[in-house]
Structure formats: structure tokens, C-alpha cells
Amino acid sequence: MNDRVEAGASQQPSAEPSPWNIPNALTVLRILMVPLFLVLLLADSGNDVTLRWWALIVFLLAMFTDFVDGYLARRNNLITNFGKIADPIADKSLMAAALIGLAIIVELPWWVPVIILVREFGITVLRFFMIRIAVMPASRGGKIKTVLQTAAIGLFLLVFPLSDVVPSVVYFILLVVAWIIMTAAIVFTIVTGVDYCVQAAKLYKDAKSDGSTQTGGDAQRG
Numbered sequence: 001m002n003d004r005v006e007a008g009a010s011q012q013p014s015a016e017p018s019p020w021n022i023p024n025a026l027t028v029l030r031i032l033m034v035p036l037f038l039v040l041l042l043a044d045s046g047n048d049v050t051l052r053w054w055a056l057i058v059f060l061l062a063m064f065t066d067f068v069d070g071y072l073a074r075r076n077n078l079i080t081n082f083g084k085i086a087d088p089i090a091d092k093s094l095m096a097a098a099l100i101g102l103a104i105i106v107e108l109p110w111w112v113p114v115i116i117l118v119r120e121f122g123i124t125v126l127r128f129f130m131i132r133i134a135v136m137p138a139s140r141g142g143k144i145k146t147v148l149q150t151a152a153i154g155l156f157l158l159v160f161p162l163s164d165v166v167p168s169v170v171y172f173i174l175l176v177v178a179w180i181i182m183t184a185a186i187v188f189t190i191v192t193g194v195d196y197c198v199q200a201a202k203l204y205k206d207a208k209s210d211g212s213t214q215t216g217g218d219a220q221r222g
Contacts, residue, residue, distance in 0.1 A: 019082040026069035027083060030090040033062045034097045041098075041157075046105030049161050056157040062094050063150055091146075092120055098153045107156055108182075115186055116149065119193040130200050133207045141192040148185035152178055 040055035069087070073079050099113035155178035163171050 016080055017078050019080045021073075021076075021078045021080070023069035023073040023076075023078050024080060024083050024086065026065040026072075027086045027090050030062045030065045030069075031086070031093060033058055033065075034090075034093045037062065037094070038097050038101055041101040042104060046101075046107065046160070049164065052157065052161045056154065056161070059094070059098060059157060060154065066091060066094075088124060092124060095120065095149060095153070098157070102153070102156055107160065112182065112186065116189050119189050123193055123196045126196060126200055130203060134203045141188055141195065145185060145188035145192050148181055148188055152182035152185050155181065 037055055037058045040051045040058060043051045046052065066087075069083075073083060096113070096117055099108065099116060102108040103110045103113050155174060159171060159174050159178060162174065166174075
């Protein structure tokens with residue numbers, strides 16, 4: 001999800017391209033899709049099967065735009081400061097809307113969105129704070145975490161609309177698979193969150209140590 005931030009940090013183009021481009025337009029579109037998704041999910045307390053199908057479609061389309069805008073931004077060197085800020089906002093907003101929405105309609109216990117969202121927004125704040133010291137790129141574990149979260153949420157959005165058209169055994173199996181993937185997502189969420197904190201502490205310690213060494217050297221030269 002944060003590939004655009006990574007690419008922007010590594011490429012460092014001499015002149016930033018115009019923010020008026022297709023990747024940024026897709027990011028804005030994804031942000032605008034969040035309230036639409038929530039309205040469709042929460043309508044009739046989540047009991048309208050047709051609207052639940054539409055909620056799933058909007059969620060999948062929004063996640064697809066996330067892939068497309070990152071790909072286009074990297075391929076065409078259209079990475080902008082606006083995109084670096086708006087892209088994570090769009091991603092976190094969609095994920096938060098899905099998790100909180102599923103908790104509101106009692107298809108997820110509240111502890112699930114609490115754990116995931118505290119980690120997501122906490123690490124986002126941490127990474128912005130660490131920018132002045134060093135860029136913390138998204139780890140491979142973080143990317144796996146995002147895939148697992150997306151797959152789990154997609155399945156939870158899917159199982160209710162399917163409940164009336166598939167045998168109960170199939171419904172039960174899908175629900176179990178959804179919970180297995182969600183559990184794996186929670187584990188990766190916690191582990192990668194701890195890893196980011198360890199990285200940040202090490203970077204901060206190294207930066208402070210380098211600063212102290214430089215100050216000492218200047219004092220000796222003086």
C-alpha cells in the first residue's frame with residue numbers, strides 16, 4: 001500500500017511532476033469511495049443482501065485502484081508529495097471503514113478493529129515522526145499483512161450475501177477460512193508493528209549517537 005512512499009523516497013526526482021495526474025486522481029477516487037462503501041455496508045444494519053454485494057464490489061474496486069495508482073506512479077515517475085500523503089490516508093481510511101463497519105453490524109468483534117487500527121495509525125504517526133531521522137520503508141511482512149487484511153475483509157463481506165445461496169456447510173467453511181486469514185492478519189499486524197518500533201528505536205539511537213559524536217568532534221576541533 002505504501003509502495004508509492006517507498007519509491008518516492010528512493011528515486012528522489014530532481015523536479016516533482018505535476019500533482020494533476022492519473023495516479024493521484026485514482027487516490028482521490030478511492031477516498032471518495034470510502035463513504036459510499038460505508039453507506040452500502042451499513043444500510044439496513046447490513047441485512048440487505050443486494051447492497052452487501054455492492055459494498056463488496058466497491059471495496060474490491062477501491063483496493064484495485066490502490067494497486068493501479070501505485071503501479072502507474074512508479075512506471076511513469078509520477079510520484080508527488082500529494083500522493084505520498086494522500087495514498088496512505090486513502091488506504092487507512094478504507095481499511096478503517098471496513099473494519100469498523102463490520103464491527104457495527106456485529107460481524108466482527110470490536111477488539112479486531114481496535115488492535116489493527118491502533119497499530120496502523122500508530123505506525124503511520126511513528127513513520128512520519130521518523131522522517132526527519134530516516135525513511136522507514138514498508139517491510140515485506142507489512143505487505144503480507146496488508147494482503148491478509150484485504151483477503152480477510154473481502155471474505156467477511158462475502159459470507160453474508162452467500163449465506164442464502166450456498167449450503168450451510170460451505171458457508172461455515174468460508175467463515176472458518178475468513179477467521180483463519182483474519183487471525184493471521186492480526187498476528188502479522190502485531191509482529192510488524194513491534195518490528196517497526198524496534199527499527200525506529202535503533203534508528204533514533206544511532207542518530208543520537210552520531211549527533212553526540214559529531215558534537216564531541218567539533219568541540220575537540222574548537
